[in-house]
Amino acid sequence: MTETKKSFISKEKDFTKITDKNPSHILPEKLTLDSHLQFQCHPGVSCFTACCHNIKIVLTPYDILILRKRLGIPAHEFIMKYTEPTYLEKTDMPGVQIKLTEEKKACPFVTPEGCTVYSDRPSACRYYPVGMADFHEGGSNDAKEEKFFFIVKEPHCKGFEEPKHWTIGEWRADQGVDLRDEMNKEWLRLVMRRKSFGHQASLSEAAKRMFFMASTDLDSFRKFIFESSFLDTYEVDQETLDKIREDDIELMLFSFKYLANTLFGAEGLKIRDEKIKKKVEEIKKRQDEALKKAEQEYLELKAERERLKKEQEKRARELAAQKEAKG
Ligand code: SF4
Ligand code: SF4
Numbered sequence: 001m002t003e004t005k006k007s008f009i010s011k012e013k014d015f016t017k018i019t020d021k022n023p024s025h026i027l028p029e030k031l032t033l034d035s036h037l038q039f040q041c042h043p044g045v046s047c048f049t050a051c052c053h054n055i056k057i058v059l060t061p062y063d064i065l066i067l068r069k070r071l072g073i074p075a076h077e078f079i080m081k082y083t084e085p086t087y088l089e090k091t092d093m094p095g096v097q098i099k100l101t102e103e104k105k106a107c108p109f110v111t112p113e114g115c116t117v118y119s120d121r122p123s124a125c126r127y128y129p130v131g132m133a134d135f136h137e138g139g140s141n142d143a144k145e146e147k148f149f150f151i152v153k154e155p156h157c158k159g160f161e162e163p164k165h166w167t168i169g170e171w172r173a174d175q176g177v178d179l180r181d182e183m184n185k186e187w188l189r190l191v192m193r194r195k196s197f198g199h200q201a202s203l204s205e206a207a208k209r210m211f212f213m214a215s216t217d218l219d220s221f222r223k224f225i226f227e228s229s230f231l232d233t234y235e236v237d238q239e240t241l242d243k244i245r246e247d248d249i250e251l252m253l254f255s256f257k258y259l260a261n262t263l264f265g266a267e268g269l270k271i272r273d274e275k276i277k278k279k280v281e282e283i284k285k286r287q288d289e290a291l292k293k294a295e296q297e298y299l300e301l302k303a304e305r306e307r308l309k310k311e312q313e314k315r316a317r318e319l320a321a322q323k324e325a326k327g
Helices: 012-021 061-071 075-082 123-127 168-175 177-197 205-216 218-227 238-246 248-264 273-326
Strands: 036-038 083-087 094-098 130-136 145-151 165-167
Touching (some): 061 075, 061 177, 061 205, 094 205, 123 130, 130 177, 177 248, 218 238, 218 248
Antiparallel strands (some): 036 165, 083 094
């Protein structure tokens, strides 16, 4: 069986690229919520759990949060035990994917009876076989947005032979993907934004580390907010602080805002006035020092030129005197 990627979102250009060559078994038809789908996955299908092997399942921050809560372990333990590093959507943004078992290349949560974390399964596991393309122009909330859906039909998947009929909307409601869409949206936009820059610009190592930490380990991100100089730099209102101190979802949504602000300069976080003033003063001080240094160097250069000029004149006078004495 070849490796499959459970892809759940893409931009139109990716969609077009994939359907042109069709390496991902995407049916080249744009669908809406009212479009028809004949499909069902249940323990009776002969391929049951086949798609939980040889697969790449990239985890979103929400997936990680929900799964590690389900397992009752801290984020760093979940990351170490159940995931491995990957790059997101062919960018230089670091993320994690589920680590498959050595021998069977199986998801660690699959058993012959099915998924042991089914009600908390990752977003990618919920979307198959309905992919969603989401294009969003610009970074603001009122920017133009368009969505459509498409079917991914893996050759080994027998679910399409089942007699159950749905609309895409009914299928999505059954799989609980609307909440996932909402929770993953801003994070996916960060990835897509980075992707749209291509190789023209690269993220600094510090930016990559921050993106990875905020995306995978909310416990550490919370420490960063409350135990570093973060709050000396950023102005965050008390209501938000109270929320993100206690509520992981609020903290996750805040982390997306912070990343959009630091990685792409998006609005949403305010740097303290005194910090800006201090920065402006520092820049001015540096400029003044540079100007002073340049002035000093200019004066030294001028003095040196004067000295050389005088020396040349003196030498010329001496030569002229010697010539006259000889003549
Ligand atoms: S999380 Fe569950 S549904 Fe997803 S691949 Fe693993 S076992 Fe399968
Ligand atoms: S029917 Fe499709 S989705 Fe269900 S187990 Fe088989 S391959 Fe996976």
